[in-house]
Amino acid sequence: MKLTITTLVSGLALAAATAHASQSGSAVPTFTKDVAPILLDRCAACHRPGEIAPMSLLTYDDVRPWARAIRSKVIAGEMPPWAADRRYGKFRNDRSLSPEQIDTIVKWADAGAPKGNDGDLPPAPAFPSGWQGGEPDFIFQLPFEFRVPAEGQLDILRFWVPIPFDDDRFVEALELRRSNPRVVHHARVDVATVPEGCKVVNGILMGPDGKPDTGLDANGNRRNVFEVEGNNYHLISYVPGRGYERHQPGTGKRVTAGKWVRFEVHYNPNGEATTDRTRLGVWFSKTPVTREIYTKSAGQSLPTAAVDESRFIVEGKEILPAVQADGSRRRGRIPNIPPYAENWLIVGVTPITEPITLYALSPHMHVRGKDMKWVVTWPDGRDETILDVPNYDFNWQLNYELDSPLRLPSGSKITAVAHYDNSPKNRYNPAPEKEVYWSDQSWDEMFIPYLEYAIDSQPLSPTSTVPRNQR
Numbered sequence: 001m002k003l004t005i006t007t008l009v010s011g012l013a014l015a016a017a018t019a020h021a022s023q024s025g026s027a028v029p030t031f032t033k034d035v036a037p038i039l040l041d042r043c044a045a046c047h048r049p050g051e052i053a054p055m056s057l058l059t060y061d062d063v064r065p066w067a068r069a070i071r072s073k074v075i076a077g078e079m080p081p082w083a084a085d086r087r088y089g090k091f092r093n094d095r096s097l098s099p100e101q102i103d104t105i106v107k108w109a110d111a112g113a114p115k116g117n118d119g120d121l122p123p124a125p126a127f128p129s130g131w132q133g134g135e136p137d138f139i140f141q142l143p144f145e146f147r148v149p150a151e152g153q154l155d156i157l158r159f160w161v162p163i164p165f166d167d168d169r170f171v172e173a174l175e176l177r178r179s180n181p182r183v184v185h186h187a188r189v190d191v192a193t194v195p196e197g198c199k200v201v202n203g204i205l206m207g208p209d210g211k212p213d214t215g216l217d218a219n220g221n222r223r224n225v226f227e228v229e230g231n232n233y234h235l236i237s238y239v240p241g242r243g244y245e246r247h248q249p250g251t252g253k254r255v256t257a258g259k260w261v262r263f264e265v266h267y268n269p270n271g272e273a274t275t276d277r278t279r280l281g282v283w284f285s286k287t288p289v290t291r292e293i294y295t296k297s298a299g300q301s302l303p304t305a306a307v308d309e310s311r312f313i314v315e316g317k318e319i320l321p322a323v324q325a326d327g328s329r330r331r332g333r334i335p336n337i338p339p340y341a342e343n344w345l346i347v348g349v350t351p352i353t354e355p356i357t358l359y360a361l362s363p364h365m366h367v368r369g370k371d372m373k374w375v376v377t378w379p380d381g382r383d384e385t386i387l388d389v390p391n392y393d394f395n396w397q398l399n400y401e402l403d404s405p406l407r408l409p410s411g412s413k414i415t416a417v418a419h420y421d422n423s424p425k426n427r428y429n430p431a432p433e434k435e436v437y438w439s440d441q442s443w444d445e446m447f448i449p450y451l452e453y454a455i456d457s458q459p460l461s462p463t464s465t466v467p468r469n470q471r
């Protein structure tokens with residue numbers, strides 16, 4: 001009985017909608033009028049020829065066969081990729097759909113995905129081909145065309161390129177572009193210092209023993225352990241959905257004169273011998289830069305802290321910095337994740353010892369990473385969640401850029417809380433029976449709740465912003 005009434009009611013509703021549609025032409029959403037503007041704005045950056053998505057979603061003919069799949073992906077919140085819980089924070093690069101936009105797509109698909117009038121179609125935006133920000137002011141590239149073998153597993157490789165500037169430069173935008181997207185799995189770029197006793201030969205760092213800094217040593221350890229990481233800092237990473245970053249006007253990343261740009265590339269051979277020459281394009285700031293952007297992660301102490309204040313809490317147990325022979329302190333050792341642990345908890349705390357401004361947050365974990373959230377504790381003791389990623393997806397390591405930069409006074413702190421699933425319930429888990437240790441290969445784990453920030457008491461004197469292209 002109930003079924004009959006419901007059917008009758010929805011039948012009436014449909015009849016009414018159809019009648020209304022035939023009168024006004026607008027009750028059932030159409031592709032040209034209602035759906036295309038959403039797809040062009042929120043999907044086409046990836047769903048167009050030459051980009052990372054498997055199919056283009058630019059025209060009606062492109063989209064029509066995917067209507068059901070689009071419906072289910074937007075309902076599930078899987079497309080567009082955006083994992084922040086809507087209840088916390090506002091982000092200037094938020095590409096998620098509003099409930100109204102989802103509703104429009106669902107109604108359109110349910111009505112048989114009608115095309116509508118050609119005249120309603122919005123003009124297609126001009127998508128950049130190649131570099132997203134136009135031609136860069138300066139390009140750093142791998143020192144040579146790297147030959148990627150057809151098969152095998154490659155260690156993460158490092159390539160060194162000198163920074164040819166006479167003075168430090170600030171870059172407002174950066175883009176890391178793979179020349180061969182089929183084999184570059186992910187990549188990152190740091191500004192780095194050549195360690196004592198080492199030298200760079202043809203773009204490869206040679207250790208004190210004269211052997212290259214790649215691969216593993218006789219004991220199975222990575223050879224680059226002689227690098228002093230404290231001297232290096234992160235510029236940008238490429239992972240799907242990232243690779244182009246534009247900082248707020250007046251802020252930028254420093255490219256230090258006399259240091260090196262160090263590319264780190266993870267190649268995945270794809271059955272065919274090929275080559276790649278990944279590049280970093282940079283755009284100098286057009287307005288004077290008064291704030292330098294630093295990248296650290298929650299749990300680390302800020303470089304301005306008098307002593308290392310880093311703090312981690314693992315499954316309720318505090319990991320304190322280890323005191324070195326020279327009295328300095330270093331991050332304490334984080335215990336391994338036990339086999340089959342389902343909800344293993346790690347917390348990283350960064351005390352704010354002098355005022356900073358936060359610009360962006362980004363989670364980095366590997367395949368056991370489950371969730372991560374960032375909480376600010378204000379000096380009055382009040383806690384505020386500023387980003388929550390409740391279903392972390394290793395394939396989408398997005399950057400969350402705060403809509404309004406957040407000023408944190410000294411006496412506040414940032415806490416990042418993450419869980420890992422090393423059980424068979426985690427469908428990405430390759431080996432639940434294994435203890436998981438910490439390293440930078442994807443089959444191990446990492447806990448990096450990235451913080452992008454500036455130190456408020458360090459206004460820079462405006463630097464020269466004249467771009468000089470020395471390619």
Ligand code: HEC
Pocket residue numbers: 038039042043044045046047052053054066069070073074079080081095097240241
């Ligand atoms: C940041 C890039 C990106 C954006 C933005 C994006 N997609 Fe995707 N999309 C992908 C990639 C990559 C895949 C394939 C891998 C996957 O399914 O995760 C995909 C897969 C899909 C699939 C499944 C295809 C299949 O083979 O089953 C659908 C449907 C889809 N996207 C629809 C959309 C819609 C609709 C939007 C906008 C509302 C959108 N996507 C926005 C990158 C993106």
